[in-house]
Amino acid sequence: MSRIIYRLFIILFMISGTGIAQEPKIGDIPDGNRTPYVHSIPLLDEEGMVISPDDKVPMPFSLKQTCTECHDYGRISSGRHFNYYDPEVSPGRRGEPWVLVDPVSATQIPLSYRDWKGTLRPERFGLSPFLFTEKFGRHLTGGGVSENDSTESSDIYLRWMVSGKAEINCLGCHDIEPGHDQSQYDLQISKQNYRWANAATSSFASVYGSAKEMPDNYDIYSGVVHDIKNAVPPSVEYAGTRFDSKNKVVFNLTREIPEQRCSFCHSAFAVSENGVNNWKADKDVHLAAGLKCVDCHRNGLDHSIIRGYEWEYDNSEDQASASFSCSGCHIRDYDSPVPQSGRMGAPYPSHTGLPEIHFEKLSCTACHSGPWPDSEAQKVKLSRVHALGTHIVKKENDAAPAVFSPVFVRDDDGKISPHRLIWPSYWAFMQGDSIVPAAPGDIQAIALTVLREDTVTYSANIANLLAGKLPEFSKDQIIGILDSLSTLYPDGGMPVYICGGKLFSLSGSGDISITEHPAAEPYTWAFAHNVRPAEQSLGIRGCGDCHSMDSPLSLGIVKADVPFDFSEGSALRMVSFQGKGPFYPRVFALTFLFRPVMKYIITICCVVIILVILLYALKGLDAISKNT
Amino acid sequence: MLRIVTFTVILSAVIWLAVVMRTRRAAIKIFLMNTISGAKGSFIKVKKPRSLDFRSILKCLDDLAFFTAVISAVFLAITGFLPYLLFGRPVTGYPLVLHVTISPFFAVSMTVLILLRAQSHVFRSSDKQMKSNVDKKNAGSTSETETSGKICFWLIAVLTPVLMGSIILCMYPLFGMEAQKFLLTSHHISALLFIVIVFYNIHVKTKSAITIAETEK
Numbered sequence: 041m042s043r044i045i046y047r048l049f050i051i052l053f054m055i056s057g058t059g060i061a062q063e064p065k066i067g068d069i070p071d072g073n074r075t076p077y078v079h080s081i082p083l084l085d086e087e088g089m090v091i092s093p094d095d096k097v098p099m100p101f102s103l104k105q106t107c108t109e110c111h112d113y114g115r116i117s118s119g120r121h122f123n124y125y126d127p128e129v130s131p132g133r134r135g136e137p138w139v140l141v142d143p144v145s146a147t148q149i150p151l152s153y154r155d156w157k158g159t160l161r162p163e164r165f166g167l168s169p170f171l172f173t174e175k176f177g178r179h180l181t182g183g184g185v186s187e188n189d190s191t192e193s194s195d196i197y198l199r200w201m202v203s204g205k206a207e208i209n210c211l212g213c214h215d216i217e218p219g220h221d222q223s224q225y226d227l228q229i230s231k232q233n234y235r236w237a238n239a240a241t242s243s244f245a246s247v248y249g250s251a252k253e254m255p256d257n258y259d260i261y262s263g264v265v266h267d268i269k270n271a272v273p274p275s276v277e278y279a280g281t282r283f284d285s286k287n288k289v290v291f292n293l294t295r296e297i298p299e300q301r302c303s304f305c306h307s308a309f310a311v312s313e314n315g316v317n318n319w320k321a322d323k324d325v326h327l328a329a330g331l332k333c334v335d336c337h338r339n340g341l342d343h344s345i346i347r348g349y350e351w352e353y354d355n356s357e358d359q360a361s362a363s364f365s366c367s368g369c370h371i372r373d374y375d376s377p378v379p380q381s382g383r384m385g386a387p388y389p390s391h392t393g394l395p396e397i398h399f400e401k402l403s404c405t406a407c408h409s410g411p412w413p414d415s416e417a418q419k420v421k422l423s424r425v426h427a428l429g430t431h432i433v434k435k436e437n438d439a440a441p442a443v444f445s446p447v448f449v450r451d452d453d454g455k456i457s458p459h460r461l462i463w464p465s466y467w468a469f470m471q472g473d474s475i476v477p478a479a480p481g482d483i484q485a486i487a488l489t490v491l492r493e494d495t496v497t498y499s500a501n502i503a504n505l506l507a508g509k510l511p512e513f514s515k516d517q518i519i520g521i522l523d524s525l526s527t528l529y530p531d532g533g534m535p536v537y538i539c540g541g542k543l544f545s546l547s548g549s550g551d552i553s554i555t556e557h558p559a560a561e562p563y564t565w566a567f568a569h570n571v572r573p574a575e576q577s578l579g580i581r582g583c584g585d586c587h588s589m590d591s592p593l594s595l596g597i598v599k600a601d602v603p604f605d606f607s608e609g610s611a612l613r614m615v616s617f618q619g620k621g622p623f624y625p626r627v628f629a630l631t632f633l634f635r636p637v638m639k640y641i642i643t644i645c646c647v648v649i650i651l652v653i654l655l656y657a658l659k660g661l662d663a664i665s666k667n668t
Numbered sequence: 669m670l671r672i673v674t675f676t677v678i679l680s681a682v683i684w685l686a687v688v689m690r691t692r693r694a695a696i697k698i699f700l701m702n703t704i705s706g707a708k709g710s711f712i713k714v715k716k717p718r719s720l721d722f723r724s725i726l727k728c729l730d731d732l733a734f735f736t737a738v739i740s741a742v743f744l745a746i747t748g749f750l751p752y753l754l755f756g757r758p759v760t761g762y763p764l765v766l767h768v769t770i771s772p773f774f775a776v777s778m779t780v781l782i783l784l785r786a787q788s789h790v791f792r793s794s795d796k797q798m799k800s801n802v803d804k805k806n807a808g809s810t811s812e813t814e815t816s817g818k819i820c821f822w823l824i825a826v827l828t829p830v831l832m833g834s835i836i837l838c839m840y841p842l843f844g845m846e847a848q849k850f851l852l853t854s855h856h857i858s859a860l861l862f863i864v865i866v867f868y869n870i871h872v873k874t875k876s877a878i879t880i881a882e883t884e885k
Binding site: 371389390391392393394395396397399400401624627628631635637638639641642643645646648649650652653656659660667 | 757758760761762764765768769771772775776778779782783786790791793822825826828829832833836838839840841842843844845848849852
């Protein structure tokens with residue numbers, strides 16, 4: 041009997057330890073004290089062993105093991121930055137994609153694991169989770185696909201064993217040490233040092249070597265590699281002075297994440313003809329006012345960070361989170377049980393002279409965000425798309441891919457808001473109605489051969505490639521590549537080239553046929569920063585900012601980088617993204633030519649009528665008083 | 669709520685007018701023909717102003733202004749209310765362009781009408797007497813319809829600057845979001861009231877026309 045009770049006790053004890061009835065971890069329950077907790081903690085490796093600087097083969101510290109002592113890593117990993125790989129998670133509004141760029145084949149493709157219309161899945165281009173991590177891990181946060189040691193093939197699985205998983209990089213956001221170097225993350229990821237990447241960003245660890253050069257049977261605990269000349273195995277060295285007498289290290293962490301941490305992945309600037317003039321550009325007005333990104337883009341333990349667009353929480357009961365939007369902070373909501381507006385000193389905008397219809401047709405960002413719109417959408421460079429802040433960045437203004445902004449698009453909530461736009465460009469096969477992308481590796485070889493054959497344009501195109509730009513294929517070169525594809529893959533379907541909003545294919549006569557196709561449509565995603573001050577908002581100079589014959593909001597042009605100059609060349613008006621033609625904005629703009637005259641006429645008429653009424657009213661009063 | 673009220677008011681006014689007009693079809697026809705022919709004639713005369721004396725010029729202006737006011741009011745009512753009633757959204761798109769283009773014509777024509785007709789719609793002591801002495805036998809009498817017509821005229825005269833002023837004030841950079849909503853609602857309600865009073869005025873005028881015709885018989 042006592043044995044049965046003892047066994048039952050053990051089973052109960054085990055159940056309580058497995059998380060079925062899991063208590064929140066100590067670091068996840070705030071006690072209300074605003075003073076940040078001092079993180080003087082031991083470093084643990086991925087096996088949970090304490091790291092000492094005197095270790096013979098020091099292992100990189102694992103943030104999953106080190107932080108999970110006090111924080112629920114599993115709950116954190118469900119957050120927005122990490123859950124892109126989960127098909128159960130709602131994708132929400134279209135966001136910035138990853139862009140696969142191959143300059144040789146003039147390829148630029150928006151990719152995403154989230155189900156955003158217009159993007160393609162990375163695996164369609166041969167990017168397994170491992171290769172996706174290597175390609176784009178420079179600006180990944182760790183976790184998500186980078187922790188997915190997929191078993192799709194034994195080769196890939198063995199590489200995961202050597203490289204390790206790229207765990208969530210908590211330091212990437214929360215570390216405020218001056219010595220924190222996020223660009224080291226890119227360097228280590230490019231060497232497939234996934235296990236070492238987080239440690240490399242810290243100020244007290246230095247990582248050497250490359251897992252990429254290691255064989256599949258490399259033993260990370262031995263630190264020795266045989267039979268490969270000049271290969272340096274991945275290793276880490278710690279600054280001994282950072283360890284105290286108890287082998288603990290102090291992490292300088294914060295919940296109030298500074299803007300610089302966010303900027304590594306979320307920087308954007310317009311590329312002007314005069315080059316990048318950062319010192320002339322202004323900060324976002326919120327940052328200039330002293331706010332941090334996380335003051336609005338908040339999250340709880342689950343790291344479900346608020347994106348901040350107006351309809352983000354439309355179907356949610358979480359109205360407190362819904363208040364973290366432009367209108368939530370700036371506009372009074374009389375229906376709210378508790379006033380939420382004005383938080384953090386948000387001024388109330390009077391919008392004098394602005395008819396109410398504008399708030400139904402336009403988002404706040406249409407007038408307040410991004411650079412002042414010009415007659416043509418400008419090119420812009422983005423952190424994640426152009427690898428800004430990394431060692432592989434191409435600093436030329438028109439380095440691929442070409443991203444255009446602002447493009448005023450009618451969003452899913454029916455309001456016009458500023459977007460960024462990319463024209464997909466890739467080679468594919470048309471099988472019936474569907475488009476099947478061609479393997480980039482195959483296209484590279486064919487494209488390079490074709491480029492080399494044309495000695496006239498060869499050197500110019502090579503110069504473009506070296507500068508990170510896409511080559512300019514001539515019509516004959518495109519025909520040559522399509523011909524080669526149809527020869528190599530006779531059963532693959534009709535080879536096509538998608539570029540600049542058009543689909544290029546071979547016609548029966550051997551010439552190029554240019555048609556429209558949904559796969560060639562540009563991919564757009566909304567943006568909200570940098571917010572301009574009120575004195576630089578659209579409409580500040582009057583209605584003519586938008587209601588004019590050359591209004592950038594409706595009649596501005598978005599050009600496509602096309603491979604050669606064809607007569608139908610791609611250049612769309614902004615109105616084509618708003619569900620209407622260019623005629624109506626022009627007609628409406630015409631009314632504004634005569635609007636001042638109309639206003640004066642009607643004002644004078646009102647005054648005259650009022651004077652007439654006053655005159656006869658006074659006469660009537662006079663008559664009444666005389667009668668009485 | 670406002671949409672329901674608007675729909676109810678307009679529908680009621682239209683149905684009421686239609687029912688009433690069934691009995692006064694002839695009078696309406698005469699009224700419309702007189703208006704159109706008057707405007708036509710005035711338009712021709714105005715082309716040669718030297719051949720006219722001052723009173724004739726004013727009469728021509730009055731006819732033209734009346735014709736313009738009626739036509740423009742009809743267009744403004746349709747472009748202003750129909751999209752709102754059908755789609756529940758404020759006026760936008762091509763109806764808004766039409767509405768904005770026609771509005772100055774309405775404003776000028778109403779101003780001219782009020783200027784020219786104000787004197788003839790001054791209340792006299794006879795109006796006061798007639799009102800207090802009216803009995804059932806005199807109900808619908810010419811005098812009573814004249815008084816009702818005057819009341820309608822001045823109500824329209826008061827509503828017109830409210831109707832125009834409320835929307836024109838929106839176009840100046842003077843008022844913020846809250847006031848813009850108020851002004852737009854004022855424009856909406858004053859337009860509704862304007863329609864109701866105009867319909868009643870039509871009823872009064874046609875009733876007067878029938879009474880005159882019966883008296884002459």
